[in-house]
Amino acid sequence: MARWPHLITALVVAATLTACANSGMTLTTPDVKYTPTAAPAVAATVLPESVVGDEVRTSGCIEPDRLANCEIKPGECYPWSWAANTDPNQVAGSEIEIPKDSGPRKYATGTTILNSKKVPVAYIVGAGDILDFISARLCMQGAYLNTINQVRRDGPLYAGDTLNLDAHTIVSVGDENGVVYKNEAPDPIPPQH
Numbered sequence: 001m002a003r004w005p006h007l008i009t010a011l012v013v014a015a016t017l018t019a020c021a022n023s024g025m026t027l028t029t030p031d032v033k034y035t036p037t038a039a040p041a042v043a044a045t046v047l048p049e050s051v052v053g054d055e056v057r058t059s060g061c062i063e064p065d066r067l068a069n070c071e072i073k074p075g076e077c078y079p080w081s082w083a084a085n086t087d088p089n090q091v092a093g094s095e096i097e098i099p100k101d102s103g104p105r106k107y108a109t110g111t112t113i114l115n116s117k118k119v120p121v122a123y124i125v126g127a128g129d130i131l132d133f134i135s136a137r138l139c140m141q142g143a144y145l146n147t148i149n150q151v152r153r154d155g156p157l158y159a160g161d162t163l164n165l166d167a168h169t170i171v172s173v174g175d176e177n178g179v180v181y182k183n184e185a186p187d188p189i190p191p192q193h
Contacts (some may be wrong), residue, residue: 023060077139092186107133
């Protein structure tokens, strides 16, 4: 018998919502204007080279020759695209993304760790950081960032966590609250260091 009050409440709420939906009421959203801010004055960046096996592969952004060097203007991110099925340098169907740190911001206050070519390879999570803001700061797709971290991480961000940013260290860099998980790697992944 104790279920009846809950069932009756649920039916009343459903009937009320249905009546509101069928009343002809329309919801309007206010007009919001977006005003972009100027990007900081920084010299254009040439895409870095990454060593894969015995060959040097340069990520590029000129179609159809994606191996050509290109310059990225201030405030722009490296382009993203799907990888060819036969490309050994891919992560689960995506071309390898090269992070570009645009600097700390609200909800992305952590520290980047750079390789010898000044390319971010890891990120130390700051207090209050949120993954979407971190991925925007680093010019990386959020889904890609999750994919390259899924092996050694399992859930939320904690201050002090290490996020992997390098597709060649998926199985060796990253932790969650001091714990290193051993989850299944995405398929395929490039050769690992």
